Amino acid sequence: MAHEQLAHSSRQDADASPRQPLPGRGAITLEGLSVRFREGGRDTVALTNVDLAISPGEFVAILGPSGCGKSTLLNVIAGFERPSLGSVRVDGDAVTAPGPERPVVFQQHSLFPWMTALDNVAFGLRMAGHVSARAHATHYLGLVGLADYHDRYPHELSGGMQQRVGLARALAVEPSILLMDEPFGALDAQTRVLMQEQLLRLWEQWRHTVVFVTHDLDEAIFLADRIVVLGLLPNILRGTFDVALPRPRGRGARASAAYQGLYDVLFDLIRQESLKTFAATGTVTEL
Amino acid sequence: MRSRGRAALLGLTGIGLLLAGWTIAARKLDNSILLPPPTALLTGLRETVLDGTLVRDLAASLKRVLSGFSLAAATAIALVVVTVSFRPVRQLVMPVLALLRPIPPIAWVPIAILWFGLGDSPSYFVTAVAAFFPIFINSLAGVGIVEEQHLRAARCLGAGRLALIRFIYFPSALPNLFTGLKIGLGQAWMAVVTAELVAAQSGLGYMIELNRLQLETQRVLVGMLVIALVGALMTLSLSWAENLLFPWRQKYRRKGAP
Numbered sequence: 154m155a156h157e158q159l160a161h162s163s164r165q166d167a168d169a170s171p172r173q174p175l176p177g178r179g180a181i182t183l184e185g186l187s188v189r190f191r192e193g194g195r196d197t198v199a200l201t202n203v204d205l206a207i208s209p210g211e212f213v214a215i216l217g218p219s220g221c222g223k224s225t226l227l228n229v230i231a232g233f234e235r236p237s238l239g240s241v242r243v244d245g246d247a248v249t250a251p252g253p254e255r256p257v258v259f260q261q262h263s264l265f266p267w268m269t270a271l272d273n274v275a276f277g278l279r280m281a282g283h284v285s286a287r288a289h290a291t292h293y294l295g296l297v298g299l300a301d302y303h304d305r306y307p308h309e310l311s312g313g314m315q316q317r318v319g320l321a322r323a324l325a326v327e328p329s330i331l332l333m334d335e336p337f338g339a340l341d342a343q344t345r346v347l348m349q350e351q352l353l354r355l356w357e358q359w360r361h362t363v364v365f366v367t368h369d370l371d372e373a374i375f376l377a378d379r380i381v382v383l384g385l386l387p388n389i390l391r392g393t394f395d396v397a398l399p400r401p402r403g404r405g406a407r408a409s410a411a412y413q414g415l416y417d418v419l420f421d422l423i424r425q426e427s428l429k430t431f432a433a434t435g436t437v438t439e440l
Numbered sequence: 441m442r443s444r445g446r447a448a449l450l451g452l453t454g455i456g457l458l459l460a461g462w463t464i465a466a467r468k469l470d471n472s473i474l475l476p477p478p479t480a481l482l483t484g485l486r487e488t489v490l491d492g493t494l495v496r497d498l499a500a501s502l503k504r505v506l507s508g509f510s511l512a513a514a515t516a517i518a519l520v521v522v523t524v525s526f527r528p529v530r531q532l533v534m535p536v537l538a539l540l541r542p543i544p545p546i547a548w549v550p551i552a553i554l555w556f557g558l559g560d561s562p563s564y565f566v567t568a569v570a571a572f573f574p575i576f577i578n579s580l581a582g583v584g585i586v587e588e589q590h591l592r593a594a595r596c597l598g599a600g601r602l603a604l605i606r607f608i609y610f611p612s613a614l615p616n617l618f619t620g621l622k623i624g625l626g627q628a629w630m631a632v633v634t635a636e637l638v639a640a641q642s643g644l645g646y647m648i649e650l651n652r653l654q655l656e657t658q659r660v661l662v663g664m665l666v667i668a669l670v671g672a673l674m675t676l677s678l679s680w681a682e683n684l685l686f687p688w689r690q691k692y693r694r695k696g697a698p
Contacts, residue, residue: 231592231596232596233592233595233596250595251592251595251596252596252598253596253597253598255596256596256597257592257593257596259589259592259593262587262589263589263590263592263593264593265590265593265594265607265608265611266688267611267612267614267686267688276594276597276599276607277597277598280594280597280598280599280600280603281598306687306688307688308687308688322593322597323597326597326598332596
């Protein structure tokens with residue numbers, strides 16, 4: 154009996170390999186991107202003249218101190234916000250609205266509280282008129298290890314579980330690009346590390362493009378192929394850094410010399426940028 | 441668990457103190473028309489049950505409150521849909537509603553009698569007026585409280601305008617709509633009794649007014665007690681239904697949000 158169950162579950166696992174995105178899909182091109190808001194009668198500059206090309210299948214982390222416009226960058230790629238100047242293209246087409254080829258995993262509280270975990274994951278599939286949305290969603294909930302929680306409502310799940318459901322919901326529409334806006338930022342340190350490892354395992358099978366916004370240096374280095382640092386005042390692109398850590402990355406990755414070297418460089422850069430806000434505040438009080 | 445038992449004990453003690461104070465006051469006053477003792481409630485209850493008037497009047501009141509309430513709910517929800525969909529309509533009706541809202545339901549009774557005569561109709565009207573405003577205002581507020589992040593999440597998963605209304609706006613507004621229905625039903629129940637005091641020939645309001653004229657004070661008190669019990673039962677059952685229908689709201693409520 155036990156043996157039969159084992160055989161059955163391993164067969165399911167064989168079926169469970171996610172469908173690869175179409176090869177060559179998921180390229181993102183930003184050209185001369187500037188975003189300004191009008192806020193309380195004043196113009197606020199969120200981004201100035203950003204040029205960035207992301208290749209299909211690349212894992213890019215956007216790093217920077219708070220207020221540098223990194224979430225704005227993600228929102229523009231997602232289609233939630235429009236550029237004031239410049240262009241955003243995905244696979245050559247200008248982004249004009251949000252779409253299921255580039256879903257977003259948010260920081261927290263983005264699951265629909267009136268739907269069970271399974272219905273949350275099935276949402277995008279139902280929007281696409283998927284014939285077996287339920288079965289498909291069950292599969293993706295299983296990929297993040299939450300098959301047993303399919304009938305729970307979000308408020309019955311821990312913060313980490315909610316983020317896993319959010320990840321499954323985005324993966325279920327089988328996108329070519331995954332946009333992640335500090336998805337693990339609200340979790341405790343232990344859970345965050347486990348989530349990072351789970352995300353990498355899924356991505357290594359799948360190889361879709363990922364744009365991952367974070368203010369956590371360690372997270373950016375551990376996950377990304379390339380790190381884009383945004384600066385403050387002005388909010389421009391400060392530099393991009395290739396992460397020369399071999400994949401697959403596991404717990405050992407953080408102990409390597411390459412990790413430490415990059416960490417120190419980025420730490421100093423972010424520190425300089427962050428100091429500007431302190432300096433700027435000081436200037437204001439002097440006036 | 442201990443604090444819940446304690447709360448129940450204190451609650452029962454409160455009711456016990458009320459009954460004790462009432463008994464003492466009734467004994468001192470010694471006037472069964474002005475204030476009969478609590479035991480007279482049982483006599484009154486037996487009389488009104490046996491002669492069938494209690495059941496008849498309760499049924500009449502319930503019929504009126506449910507009719508008026510349904511009418512109000514249908515009108516209020518339809519109006520919310522229209523005002524949300526067409527901005528000019530909102531600007532057109534909001535001042536009118538703001539003007540009518542402070543009029544207490546009982547102030548509508550005389551004009552309702554002029555328009556509809558005595559019978560069921562004025563009670564339907566007054567009940568509907570009383571229930572309309574809480575339902576309208578709460579469901580309108582519900583449409584406003586949709587979370588921007590839920591809209592964004594739905595849009596990036598491929599939801600169009602109609603899907604947003606059906607799967608995001610509607611369920612977001614539902615708990616507030618239900619709160620409106622709950623308050624509206626409570627208001628309607630109070631209003632129906634008020635209307636029946638003057639504008640009807642049956643119902644619990646009519647029953648307590650008739651028995652006042654006949655100096656059957658114990659029956660007046662039975663009527664009041666039934667009004668209280670039915671009102672409390674309505675609120676309790678709707679709160680119970682609310683927890684069943686919107687389980688995710690319990691968490692917010694426990695944290696002190698509405």
